[in-house]
Amino acid sequence: MAKTLEQERAAFExxxxxxxxxxxxxxxxxxxxxxxxxxxxxxxxLEIKRLTAIVERVKSLGIDEVEKRLRA
Structure with missing residues (x-):
C-alpha cells in the first residue's frame, strides 16, 4: 500500500x-x-472492384441484414 496520497495516485496511474x-x-x-x-x-x-462492391453493399444493408439474408 502506498504511504502517501501522491504515491497511491501515481500507482493508480x-x-x-x-x-x-x-x-x-x-x-x-x-x-x-x-x-x-x-x-x-x-x-x-477478389479483384479490388468486386471486393469494394461487396463491402459497400454490406455497409448499406448493415451486418444484421446481411447475416439474415445469408441464413435464408
Whole structure:
C-alpha cells in the first residue's frame, strides 16, 4: 500500500496505463484474427472492384441484414 496520497495516485496511474496497453494489444490481436478469418474465406483474393462492391453493399444493408439474408 502506498504511504502517501501522491504515491497511491501515481500507482493508480501506472496501473491504468498498463491496463490501457493490455487493451490496445488485445484489440490488435482481435484485428489480426479478423483479417486472418477474411483471408481464409478468399475475399482478399477478389479483384479490388468486386471486393469494394461487396463491402459497400454490406455497409448499406448493415451486418444484421446481411447475416439474415445469408441464413435464408
Amino acid at each position: 501506472a496501473d491504468a496505463q498498463r491496463l490501457e496497453e493490455r487493451r490496445r494489444k488485445l484489440e490488435e490481436r482481435e484485428r489480426e484474427q479478423a483479417i486472418s478469418a477474411v483471408e481464409k474465406t478468399g475475399l482478399l483474393k
